[in-house]
Amino acid sequence: MNDLVVIDGSYGEGGGQVLRTSLALAAITGRPLEIHSIRGKRAKPGLQPQHLMAAKAAAEICGAELKGAEVQSGYLRFAPARKVEAGDFRFDIGTAGATTLVLQTVFVPLALAGGVSRVTVTGGTHNPSAPPADYLEHVFLPAMRRMGVESTLNVPRFGFFPKGGGEVSLELSGSGGLQPILLEERGKLVAEIGWIDLASLPEEVGRRGAERLRSFVDERVSIEVRERMALSPGAAAFVAAQYENGFAGYTGIGARGKRMEVVSEEAGQPYAEWKQGSSTVDEHLADQLVLPAALASGRSRWRTNSVTEHLTTVAWVVSQFLDREIEIDEETGWVTVHGDPVR
Structure with a gap:
């Protein structure tokens, strides 16, 4: 072929x-x-x-x-x-462009290659139009673990707009195949996390952000303010939940002139709305699962809170390469993928 x-x-x-x-x-x-x-x-x-x-x-x-x-x-x-062959790779974007999107491009191919790969990318770690490193670590990678891919992510240096200069390092161990993922009922809440990340900004900014973010999570969740190394000043809010059969995470990214309370609301509000619903994944993970599910050995199924154009587009791209049945119900949010490995 x-x-x-x-x-x-x-x-x-x-x-x-x-x-x-x-x-x-x-x-x-x-x-x-x-x-x-x-x-x-x-x-x-x-x-x-x-x-x-x-x-x-x-x-x-x-x-x-x-x-x-x-x-x-x-x-x-x-x-x-x-x-595709496993190995050690290093890539430098040279701008504040999203390191996570480079990682996600090679993640599934390297997982299917088998063996251990290490991928380091320098650039931006927190970009308004891309999943931040936190999302990869606490939402995408745990979901991929369910599909049989063991991986760890380290972020020794954050990269905010405009200078970037951040670094993410991924180590993944591929088994050469992917297991289907069934996320049909959330089940029990396993973990709920949230924090504020700051680089070269006053502590008071972080405190305000943390106070606002707390209003969107369970009162037992501790919202830390974490000082980060970065070439440019920056701020971000992150909140996520992992259930027995569910994953979701939301982020707010700071910008010049943007109040930290607003940054926290951008993460917290959609998170709270997702949590009140019955979907098993957020709208971003919903499209990120389509590619690995199409290559898994069997039927995968999950439910999203929103059928986005990203989701329908990735299903279309898969159909240009592979003969796979992908069902997306726009009314209920159910996504079903009948996967089959490439032989």
Whole structure:
């Protein structure tokens, strides 16, 4: 199965997700990829530094040949030369672009490769348009653990806009296969966590943020204020819950002139609304699970609080590479994926 896959990068949500999912699937299947109109629905279309690094990272793990790999390019050709191999990798975005999105591009391919991989990425760790490192560590990775992938994430240095300079280091142990994930009833609450992260800002800012964030969680949850190393001043609020069969996390990112109470509300309000409902994953994890579930050996199922365009788009991208049945019920939020490993 080495026939060319051509992807319209402006399809659906029309952003970086189309590119990242396509790159991961091309690496996994070994099929050459051509993608045009990259990020066609964004104000600044084409490859930005973080998307370019995602492409280079995917190319490195499978020896792919790249054409069109430059900033602002709207076209990319990606031709894998070999199967994905585990190893030690280091990637530098060079801006405050999202390190987590580079990690997520190579995560599933490396998990399926088997063996132990270590991936270090420098750039931004807290970006308003991407999952922060906290989300990866406390929501995405625990969900992937349920699918058979053991991993740990370290964040020795935070990276806020505009300088970035943060660092995330992921170690993952792939078994060469993925187990299906069934998240049909939440079950009991296992853990609820939350905190405020500050870099080069007054303690009083953190205290205000923590006080506001406390109003959205159980009174027994301790909201810490954590001072972080970073090249630029910055602040973030994070709150998450893990149930026996459920995962969710929400973040607020600070900005110049934005009150810390507002940052905490951006994390706490949607979290409280999710917690009051009956869905088993948040709207972000809902789309992040589609790719690994499509490659797992069996049926996966979960329920989201919101069927987003990201979710329907990733299902479409998977369908361009693989013949998999993916059912999304927009009224109830149920997602069912009938997975099958690539052989």
